[in-house]
Amino acid sequence: MxxxxxxxxxxxxxxxxxxxxxxxxxxxxxxxxxxxxxxxxxxxxxxxxxxxxxxxxxxxxxxxxxxVMVGEMTMTEALAQRDHLLAKRRLLTEFADRAAARQDRYTVSEVKYVATVDIRALRSRADEASKRYRELDLLIQQVNWSTQLL
Structure with missing residues (x-):
């Protein structure tokens, strides 16, 4: 199997x-x-x-x-790294979404909110984590479909 x-x-x-x-x-x-x-x-x-x-x-x-090895790490290590990358992407994406949220002002006297972080940089980091996740997930799937269960 x-x-x-x-x-x-x-x-x-x-x-x-x-x-x-x-x-x-x-x-x-x-x-x-x-x-x-x-x-x-x-x-x-x-x-x-x-x-x-x-x-x-x-x-x-x-x-x-x-x-079993996935590249230079065990499958257990690869799964932990994949989970980390997914959590990181979600964290960065959610934070960027929150920072980018628009709040309409109807008068000049209303409070204006501005982002405290570089949204573009956050999204770029999230995209990089997502790319690394996909690449690692592909390797994991390849090993899963070619390795017999002990």
């Missing part, structure tokens, strides 16, 4: 688990004298099987990520 396949299976299992939680909530209590629409124990058993499979996948994915 490739890393990418394990990631897809984990995502599917998490979605299925979320659905099961909703169904379990529906059958957890019924009016006295009524029967639940589904067997609560069967749903609970299925949820526990899914949790065990998710645990196995996470362990194997983490083990693989700690050993």
């Amino acid at each position: 490739l890393i990418s396949e394990a990631l897809a299976e984990r995502a599917e299992a998490n979605n299925r688990l979320s659905q099961l939680k909703g169904r379990l909530a529906t059958v957890a209590r019924v009016q006295e004298g009524d029967a639940p629409d589904e067997n609560p124990q069967a749903l609970l058993d299925e949820a526990e099987r899914l949790l065990a499979r998710i645990e196995e996948l996470v362990r194997r994915i983490n083990l693989t990520n700690a050993q």
